[in-house]
Amino acid sequence: MRLPLRPRLSALARCCAALLAALCGASSSAVTAAAPGGHADAPQMSVKRLFAPASDVESGVLRLPPPEATPTRSHALVFVDAFAPQSARTGVVRFRFQHGGGALRLMPLGRDASVWRGRLFAGESEIPLAGGDALVARVTEQFASQSAFGLDESTRVLELELPAGECEVEFFAEVPPGTAAVLVVDAGADRNDGPALVAQLASRVNRAGAGFELVVRGESRPARGVVPATTRGVDVTGATVTWSDGVVEHARSVRPMRDGAVRVGFASARRGNAVVRVDGLVRDSRGSQHQRSLFYLARISDGARIAGGAVVHAVNAASDWIDCDFAVSHADPGDALFACAELWAVAGADFRVLGWIGGIATIESHGRAPFVRLGFDRGQLGLGEGERLVFRNVRLHERDGFAPLDVREEVVPEMRVALPNRREAEPRGPLDWAGPAGIASVAVPEISSLVPPVGGHALVLSHGYCASSNPWPLAQFSSDAWPYANLGQNLSNDVFAVDLATRAAQFKSYGIIGHSQGGNAALHLHTFYWSGLDWAGSGRLMQCVGSPLEGTPLAGNLAAFGQALGIQCGANFDITPDGAAAWLAGIPTASRAKLFTHTTTFTNVPFVYDYCSIATDFFLSDPEDGVVEHSSGHIVGAQDMGLRTGWCHVGGMRDPAQTGDANRNATMNAQGAR
Amino acid sequence: MTMPQMSKIGLSFACAAMLAAPTVAQTDQWCFPASSITDNGSITRTVIVPPTADVRTIVGVRVRVAATHPWVGDLSFTLRHPSGVEVVLVDRPGIPSVGFPGPWGCGGDNIDCWFADAATGVAETTCSVTAVPVLAGSLRPTGALASLKGRAPQGTWTLIAADAVAGDVGQLTAACVEITTAPDCNLNGVDDAVDIAAGTSADVDLDGVPDECGCVADLDGDGAVTSSDLGVLLSAWGTCGGCAADLTGDGQVLSDDLGILLSAWGGCGNS
Numbered sequence: 001m002r003l004p005l006r007p008r009l010s011a012l013a014r015c016c017a018a019l020l021a022a023l024c025g026a027s028s029s030a031v032t033a034a035a036p037g038g039h040a041d042a043p044q045m046s047v048k049r050l051f052a053p054a055s056d057v058e059s060g061v062l063r064l065p066p067p068e069a070t071p072t073r074s075h076a077l078v079f080v081d082a083f084a085p086q087s088a089r090t091g092v093v094r095f096r097f098q099h100g101g102g103a104l105r106l107m108p109l110g111r112d113a114s115v116w117r118g119r120l121f122a123g124e125s126e127i128p129l130a131g132g133d134a135l136v137a138r139v140t141e142q143f144a145s146q147s148a149f150g151l152d153e154s155t156r157v158l159e160l161e162l163p164a165g166e167c168e169v170e171f172f173a174e175v176p177p178g179t180a181a182v183l184v185v186d187a188g189a190d191r192n193d194g195p196a197l198v199a200q201l202a203s204r205v206n207r208a209g210a211g212f213e214l215v216v217r218g219e220s221r222p223a224r225g226v227v228p229a230t231t232r233g234v235d236v237t238g239a240t241v242t243w244s245d246g247v248v249e250h251a252r253s254v255r256p257m258r259d260g261a262v263r264v265g266f267a268s269a270r271r272g273n274a275v276v277r278v279d280g281l282v283r284d285s286r287g288s289q290h291q292r293s294l295f296y297l298a299r300i301s302d303g304a305r306i307a308g309g310a311v312v313h314a315v316n317a318a319s320d321w322i323d324c325d326f327a328v329s330h331a332d333p334g335d336a337l338f339a340c341a342e343l344w345a346v347a348g349a350d351f352r353v354l355g356w357i358g359g360i361a362t363i364e365s366h367g368r369a370p371f372v373r374l375g376f377d378r379g380q381l382g383l384g385e386g387e388r389l390v391f392r393n394v395r396l397h398e399r400d401g402f403a404p405l406d407v408r409e410e411v412v413p414e415m416r417v418a419l420p421n422r423r424e425a426e427p428r429g430p431l432d433w434a435g436p437a438g439i440a441s442v443a444v445p446e447i448s449s450l451v452p453p454v455g456g457h458a459l460v461l462s463h464g465y466c467a468s469s470n471p472w473p474l475a476q477f478s479s480d481a482w483p484y485a486n487l488g489q490n491l492s493n494d495v496f497a498v499d500l501a502t503r504a505a506q507f508k509s510y511g512i513i514g515h516s517q518g519g520n521a522a523l524h525l526h527t528f529y530w531s532g533l534d535w536a537g538s539g540r541l542m543q544c545v546g547s548p549l550e551g552t553p554l555a556g557n558l559a560a561f562g563q564a565l566g567i568q569c570g571a572n573f574d575i576t577p578d579g580a581a582a583w584l585a586g587i588p589t590a591s592r593a594k595l596f597t598h599t600t601t602f603t604n605v606p607f608v609y610d611y612c613s614i615a616t617d618f619f620l621s622d623p624e625d626g627v628v629e630h631s632s633g634h635i636v637g638a639q640d641m642g643l644r645t646g647w648c649h650v651g652g653m654r655d656p657a658q659t660g661d662a663n664r665n666a667t668m669n670a671q672g673a674r
Numbered sequence: 675m676t677m678p679q680m681s682k683i684g685l686s687f688a689c690a691a692m693l694a695a696p697t698v699a700q701t702d703q704w705c706f707p708a709s710s711i712t713d714n715g716s717i718t719r720t721v722i723v724p725p726t727a728d729v730r731t732i733v734g735v736r737v738r739v740a741a742t743h744p745w746v747g748d749l750s751f752t753l754r755h756p757s758g759v760e761v762v763l764v765d766r767p768g769i770p771s772v773g774f775p776g777p778w779g780c781g782g783d784n785i786d787c788w789f790a791d792a793a794t795g796v797a798e799t800t801c802s803v804t805a806v807p808v809l810a811g812s813l814r815p816t817g818a819l820a821s822l823k824g825r826a827p828q829g830t831w832t833l834i835a836a837d838a839v840a841g842d843v844g845q846l847t848a849a850c851v852e853i854t855t856a857p858d859c860n861l862n863g864v865d866d867a868v869d870i871a872a873g874t875s876a877d878v879d880l881d882g883v884p885d886e887c888g889c890v891a892d893l894d895g896d897g898a899v900t901s902s903d904l905g906v907l908l909s910a911w912g913t914c915g916g917c918a919a920d921l922t923g924d925g926q927v928l929s930d931d932l933g934i935l936l937s938a939w940g941g942c943g944n945s
Contacts, residue, residue: 046773318794441773455778455839508745508778508839530774534803535781537744 101164218282464516519544539673551580592637612648731858743844747779756829782808824863859887
């Protein structure tokens with residue numbers, strides 16, 4: 001298959017895509033994939049109606065965690081500016097900041113950033129920051145190759161020690177005026193003890209028109225460290241939101257809270273991805289102030305809401321399938337979303353959880369008020385004496401991005417069918433969806449014409465987000481391995497999964513080995529849709545390496561730098577910690593159990609380096625592979641295959657690309673289901 | 675005897691006579707030989723159902739098919755009656771698909787089921803990711819086996835098993851056709867007892883045989899089965915479409931027709 005070439009990225013874009021494409025690279029080609037919609041003439045794909053046992057609810061696997069569970073931290077200060085004319089051929093850009101003292105790392109990003117000449121003024125001192133190979137005493141300069149991200153340009157990181165005080169950095173370069181420049185400043189000597197700016201959304205549900213708030217605070221240690229973080233006060237010095245169309249709005253309110261946190265409010269008349277920038281001063285344990293900036297990718301949605309009613313009824317007299325129709329409002333019939341609800345048996349003050357139902361569903365109306373239909377099999381639960389069924393934690397999410405649309409604590413249904421007695425219920429497999437009554441369809445993008453049918457059974461090797469090529473070395477796999485390629489794309493997990501299934505539909509059945517977001521897409525596909533994955537034979541159905549299953553802190557920065565520098569791949573809410581949490585809250589244990597997760601990290605060479613990519617090390621907590629933190633690459637319920645040292649996310653980092661590990665590839669190849 | 679004079683006992687007797695007659699409905703099972711199914715091809719297996727002493731018609735057919743195959747969506751099975759009439763039992767279950775089970779049809783393993791018109795489950799759309807065999811129990815075929823009703827049972831029956839996709843291979847481990855027949859001496863394709871009960875045929879002597887059957891072999895219509903009838907039969911020997919000499923209704927005039935004629939030699943019974 002030959003794909004249409006996309007216009008070559010500008011040098012600047014390619015350079016900065018180094019960061020922005022950190023989940024795998026820049027692009028040279030693309031395939032148009034229509035956004036999923038829900039209309040009758042579109043091609044259909046069958047969705048699974050999910051049922052999870054009570055244990056999944058009791059363990060919290062299917063609960064939407066509170067926003068404070070997925071904060072974004074920043075130890076860095078980031079400037080975004082543009083070169084101003086200095087002479088006929090050169091431009092200049094200046095950045096000023098307050099340094100709290102100690103070690104300082106500077107990383108310029110932009111076109112030819114590795115050869116920008118510059119100087120740093122600190123108090124009375126002037127320190128030249130020569131470009132190219134001219135290293136300067138007192139400054140350690142490391143070139144950070146960006147070839148890992150499919151780029152042929154590098155940047156550099158300057159490390160130096162400075163006393164506390166005002167700093168100013170100037171860069172000169174032969175670039176056209178207006179050329180974008182970014183400077184990342186890491187002003188904490190030891191980042192694990194250094195103060196961080198921390199933010200989280202005030203609410204999981206953020207609707208267009210309703211406004212949204214971030215809760216911002218200071219912290220003296222990452223929450224993922226062994227020692228609990230200490231909350232510090234913060235002075236918010238600036239807060240803006242940049243929408244996907246480039247419109248920038250300032251915060252409409254900044255409200256200090258009693259606990260030292262600050263609530264920063266924004267008007268949100270728009271929907272879509274919102275890149276929030278917060279600047280603040282955070283005090284460390286000695287009382288010194290440190291400037292920090294934080295980029296937060298929020299998703300502002302607008303769509304269906306839970307109307308409050310529900311009807312439970314049998315499909316027909318001959319069927320064991322029971323439909324649960326949840327009334328919704330602000331919804332257009334035909335649109336698809338994700339819905340779920342916990343099932344509880346209530347008798348007076350007593351209650352017990354029965355299970356959980358969910359799935360991607362189309363909004364229906366059939367001449368009455370719109371509703372979303374979920375369901376379960378009669379054999380999956382039974383009620384005891386005097387018990388009645390209620391739904392709790394009913395949720396609606398966007399299908400594309402999984403941002404929560406609405407959450408309702410309890411919905412009491414109208415029962416038009418008697419549920420089996422508790423003793424008579426015959427427990428059945430929690431994820432046996434067989435039977436036409438349990439099957440519904442939603443519209444999917446029309447791209448199936450791309451795949452001529454060949455039959456057979458395959459091991460699909462998937463790349464990740466925004467990849468420039470498929471990273472798996474085919475020579476390390478057997479002849480039935482097939483490299484999925486939809487290069488240079490920024491896809492939600494849902495669109496990615498549907499695209500994967502549509503292209504792999506040329507095979508009767510397959511297992512998937514997914515790199516990076518390819519692993520997320522595989523899990524999404526298996527959980528929510530019927531596909532060739534369901535017909536694979538014995539073996540490991542899904543295996544993933546370096547997948548941001550719980551998101552990556554890079555996502556917000558990627559979105560921000562993408563907006564600033566015009567990088568193509570851009571914001572992806574699914575791979576933010578918030579987006580991942582919302583997504584994972586819809587994935588039952590039975591699906592997770594079919595996923596085998598691998599993570600890697602760098603070889604720690606004391607006093608030499610302790611990172612995969614010095615560029616992304618600014619934003620990640622160890623151990624990490626240059627893109628994904630170890631702790632985010634494994635999830636509860638999946639098969640944790642461990643952390644392997646000496647491999648990084650992609651090529652061009654300190655250690656080889658994790659997809660090139662021949663030993664692991666041989667094992668995954670041998671164990672993979674087809 | 676006139677109907678108003680029939681007593682309750684008489685009715686009971688009549689029924690008893692019908693049930694006791696040697697020509698009640700009977701069910702026989704005829705099995706095809708087991709065989710591997712050619713990958714991306716088809717096989718035909720046959721079984722010969724011999725003629726019966728009396729003229730019988732099919733009143734019911736069920737077919738059992740047992741096959742091992744890792745992807746039943748590749749398979750189709752067709753039953754062919756000796757007359758050439760075919761009934762598709764199942765044709766690549768799961769195809770066409772609107773999403774489930776997918777473009778390649780049902781990917782489940784193995785078949786061990788009875789195809790029967792009366793079944794509630796439909797073979798074509800039955801599929802599960804967990805059940806093995808995936809097609810099991812009693813399932814309604816794609817075509818109607820009822821289309822074989824009223825036809826003669828004897829002759830060569832054929833089962834055609836086809837595999838539409840290369841790669842996955844399977845074996846036909848068992849296949850049988852279960853044929854229920856009933857006497858049909860008047861060759862109208864209806865069980866004689868049904869004819870009598872419905873009043874389509876008279877049975878004045880209450881022997882359970884339609885009165886007109888006495889003359890089934892009276893091919894020249896002279897009220898007796900004689901050498902002239904034999905001549906008519908012999909002149910039609912071989913293949914004949916719907917000719918009177920085809921006493922068994924199988925489309926051919928052969929020894930089984932001759933046997934019927936000879937057994938009726940002489941008078942025409944009830945006429």
